[in-house]
Amino acid sequence: MSATYGIEGLTGDAYKRLFANARKALERNGGDLGRSISVKEPSDEERHRIHGLLGGASSRPGVQRITVSLGHLDAKVRASIGLGLVEFLEHTGGVLRNRPAERAASADAREGALRAVEASPLHESCAWYRDWSRTMGRDGTLTRLLADSGPVLTQAIRVLERIEARRSADTPVMLPDLAAEITRNPKALDHDKTLSMLVLRALAVREDVPRPGSAEERRELWEAAGVVPDDLASRVLVLNLPAQGEGLGEWLSGAARSGTPFQVTLHQLTTLPIMVSVPVVHVCENPAVLRRAAAELGDGASALICTEGRPSTAFHRVARAVVAGGGVLRYHGDFDWPGVAIAASVMERHGARPWRMSAADFLAGLRHEGDEVPLTGRRHDTPWDPALAEAMERHGRAVYEESVAENLIADLARKPPGAASTVRRKPRRSPPESGTTFPASSPCA
Incomplete structure (x- = not known):
């Protein structure tokens, strides 16, 4: 076949499965043209067009599979349109991923993250911190964090170190102040942020309670760590x-x-x-x-x-x-x-x-x-x-x-010495119904 197709000539429906399978294979094997791909149960149109591109006699009707080496397909595509197979696929469908390289980079990043977690003084001194890091590694949280927002893990470690350093402090710290201190963003620890989720998960391990599922549970966890999200809600x-x-x-x-x-x-x-x-x-x-x-x-x-x-x-x-x-x-x-x-x-x-x-x-x-x-x-x-x-x-x-x-x-009922001398015991009555509210107030282990 002469090189008169043009790129558009290879983008018809008859070639879609052929080139889709080629993209999957090349992304999976890191661009190795030494492998083969197949098109299963091709239609007559697919069979005719693919054999027309590859050259040689067309297979008989009803064939169950057409198999072609990626190297042979690369050569035929190049001869037809002047672009190699990889160039053609990237031109028509975007840059090919190199999944083996991505997996290696992810593994390197994960190992680096684990080293950062283990480098914290908390890893040596706090059992809860070690439990938190192991849990992240087991359920894939670490991998997802690195894919979405790598720096947040380092920030979480710094927040936890700051919380632990303040463990015996008499004065609590406001949540926006803590966020600004670590990240320069006073909203970085708001409840819808990844950093907040990660830190609260660690604090739940620290306090031996389930992960928080409500605003009240989140507040309790923060306050148990000496951090105040809202001084009106406390x-x-x-x-x-x-x-x-x-x-x-x-x-x-x-x-x-x-x-x-x-x-x-x-x-x-x-x-x-x-x-x-x-x-x-x-x-x-x-x-x-x-x-x-x-x-x-x-x-x-x-x-x-x-x-x-x-x-x-x-x-x-x-x-x-x-x-x-x-x-x-x-x-x-x-x-x-x-x-x-x-x-x-x-x-x-x-x-x-x-x-x-x-x-x-x-x-x-x-x-x-x-x-x-x-x-x-x-x-x-x-x-x-x-x-x-x-x-x-x-x-x-x-x-x-x-x-x-x-x-x-x-x-x-027995007031201690020094308390008011008048004891006015109210008649006993049934407790208030459920839902009764009291008067509002006036303006490392």
């Missing part, structure tokens, strides 16, 4: 906690006089500092306990703070104020693994004392528990009473705070 619920200080101190004292629960935001605590002079302040994990204390005891209840699950930065700020004023925190939470982990953290961070959190209390709760609740998750030690963790593991059951609230309410 709140703590208190009951009967009088305080000194213009604004917030006055509001808290007023709420205490009427036995009214009060939500305090971190923004209020930052802009309207308070001083607290209460000798003993109880701490619970579940708002149902505080709600019951308010309903049954009113202003006759001892001062009570509720973490509402994982403690917020606002909670830590109030807890520090109590301790700074000479007070002692007494902590009670759920008898499950996350609950005792929170208890250990509050005791270690604020010198809190356990409040009905012994092995005997757990066993008493078991005897009064109506339904069995399986104990799940990773075991945590209970250094204030090692027998507690042993008993929990042995029985394999959880005891939630609400189910032992009767004893807690009885304790709260």
Whole structure:
């Protein structure tokens, strides 16, 4: 065949499968013309056109496969249009990929990334960091990150190092400030960014909790790491906690006089500092306990703070104020693994004392528990009473705070020395219906 086709002459439907298979083969083998390709079950038109291009007698009708070497096809294409096979394919369909080279480059990049992860001081000192890096390598996250945005991994490592370096800091850092410090972009750690996803995934391993799936879970993880995404969303619920200080101190004292629960935001605590002079302040994990204390005891209840699950930065700020004023925190939470982990953290961070959190209390709760609740998750030690963790593991059951609230309410009814002498116990009534809200507040392990 003479070289009179022109490029357009080889782009008809009869050649589509031939050249598509040629592109796939050359991309797969890195441009090696020494391989062969096939067109299966060609139509009569395909059979006629392909043999016309390649030269030689046409195969018989009904043939199951036409096979041709890429080198022979290259020569015939060059003779027909003056371009080699690769040049023709790139002219008509874009640059050919070199997949073997891409795989090698990806492997090199992955190894480089793993070296960067392992070079961090956290790799030596923090088991959670090593677990995070292994998880990324197993599920392909590392490969996807390198393909999409390689530098984000280095930034994530720097963020985690900064968080760990601030572990004992009294003052939290605002999320935009942390993002700007590491990346010069205050929005780089917003929840829809890859960097945020990667860091939160590591923090979930650090805190031994599932990956966050909601805004509230993301906030809790950031705050557990000493980072505040929103100082208005960081709140703590208190009951009967009088305080000194213009604004917030006055509001808290007023709420205490009427036995009214009060939500305090971190923004209020930052802009309207308070001083607290209460000798003993109880701490619970579940708002149902505080709600019951308010309903049954009113202003006759001892001062009570509720973490509402994982403690917020606002909670830590109030807890520090109590301790700074000479007070002692007494902590009670759920008898499950996350609950005792929170208890250990509050005791270690604020010198809190356990409040009905012994092995005997757990066993008493078991005897009064109506339904069995399986104990799940990773075991945590209970250094204030090692027998507690042993008993929990042995029985394999959880005891939630609400189910032992009767004893807690009885304790709260006995105000400590130095507290207000007038105890006005409210008539006992049923707890509020689900969904009832409290009054809004006024303007490396």
